[in-house]
Amino acid sequence: MRSMKIGKSGIEASVVGLGAWAIGGDSQWGASDDTQSIRTIHRARELGVTLLDTAPAYGLGHSEEVVGRALLGRRGDYVLSSKCGIRWDIKEGALLMERDGVRIVRNSRPERLAEEIEMSLRRLQTDYLDIYIVHWQALPEFPCPIAETMGFLTDLKKQGKIRAIGASNLTPGQFIEYADAGQLDLIQEKYSLLDRAAEDRFFDLCAQREVTFQAYSPLERGMLTGKITADTTVAMTLAKSRIKWFLPENLPKIAALGDHWAPLCRKYQCTMTQLVIAWTAAQGTGSNVNALCGARKPHQIEENAKGGELVLDAVDLASMRKDAEAIS
Numbered sequence: 001m002r003s004m005k006i007g008k009s010g011i012e013a014s015v016v017g018l019g020a021w022a023i024g025g026d027s028q029w030g031a032s033d034d035t036q037s038i039r040t041i042h043r044a045r046e047l048g049v050t051l052l053d054t055a056p057a058y059g060l061g062h063s064e065e066v067v068g069r070a071l072l073g074r075r076g077d078y079v080l081s082s083k084c085g086i087r088w089d090i091k092e093g094a095l096l097m098e099r100d101g102v103r104i105v106r107n108s109r110p111e112r113l114a115e116e117i118e119m120s121l122r123r124l125q126t127d128y129l130d131i132y133i134v135h136w137q138a139l140p141e142f143p144c145p146i147a148e149t150m151g152f153l154t155d156l157k158k159q160g161k162i163r164a165i166g167a168s169n170l171t172p173g174q175f176i177e178y179a180d181a182g183q184l185d186l187i188q189e190k191y192s193l194l195d196r197a198a199e200d201r202f203f204d205l206c207a208q209r210e211v212t213f214q215a216y217s218p219l220e221r222g223m224l225t226g227k228i229t230a231d232t233t234v235a236m237t238l239a240k241s242r243i244k245w246f247l248p249e250n251l252p253k254i255a256a257l258g259d260h261w262a263p264l265c266r267k268y269q270c271t272m273t274q275l276v277i278a279w280t281a282a283q284g285t286g287s288n289v290n291a292l293c294g295a296r297k298p299h300q301i302e303e304n305a306k307g308g309e310l311v312l313d314a315v316d317l318a319s320m321r322k323d324a325e326a327i328s
């Protein structure tokens, strides 16, 4: 597994990360088997995947608890990131969503983050996080200046509770506010072969400010794994229902893409998943893109990890982009 620097933090992490959203289960992804999730996390490390991403919001604490159990006695083997700024246990904040009868709000005010970090550390059974990411940004109806949030996170860093600061789901303007207010080392944004909008918004900024671009949902929540055929009946959960590629009329387009890339898979002796992961990690400038892939089964991380070892020729990278552009 290749590794990369995370911003200017001095942290080195695997170019493929393991995302633990689905490990949280609940209606977003459907029930997860915790024993299998823990095996997936352990298998990841055996394969060189050090970067592990979770959040309080994933299963409303459940993902962090499972990750905490998995990391007992092995904490130092992983680069662990979690997030802040989303609460379901308080009323104050801007509404993010209402789910399963629970009201989930955005609130990144320092006094609330001070509570959140302690809850995350407790669930994760650790005394520090490697990367702490503001999950969703404040809204005008419940504002919080980014400089205040950043000031608090910088204090957490001085206290040794976190090693690097990240932010997610940003506008370019918010990126600049973070980077001007302190040391921003990573941003986490939705990015895949089929959803490339983030590259125009962030790739230049990341290169100029030495910030790692971490691509989330690079597999389009399982759609780009070659397991979907034109006739596949997909068990839709909330997370998948937000991806347009799961609509029945789009399934044949993805299946055709898989068929079209079969010669490339033969050339590199890899699967479609690995091709897609290698393509994602090859974007950006100076190896600054991290491919954060979700997995909750050992066979998935086994397949995904190999994508982090694969290097594609420039001509193949360009032709894959052209193929994706033709349908998206």
Ligand SMILES: NC(=O)c1ccc[n+]([C@@H]2O[C@H](COP(=O)([O-])OP(=O)(O)OC[C@H]3O[C@@H](n4cnc5c(N)ncnc54)[C@H](OP(=O)(O)O)[C@@H]3O)[C@@H](O)[C@H]2O)c1
Pocket: 018, 019, 020, 021, 022, 053, 054, 135, 168, 169, 188, 189, 215, 216, 217, 218, 219, 220, 221, 222, 223, 225, 227, 273, 292, 293, 294, 295, 296, 299, 300, 301, 303, 304
């Ligand atoms: N900052 C944010 O707002 C944000 C938002 C979304 C995600 N994220 C982070 O990014 C991570 C990745 O994104 P994601 O989970 O949305 O999407 P993803 O990585 O595109 O897809 C993950 C899903 O694809 C399926 N899958 C993965 N590897 C596979 C394989 N080799 N073969 C077949 N199926 C495979 C699994 O679905 P099944 O489990 O159903 O089999 C898995 O849960 C998350 O886990 C989370 O850590 C962050």
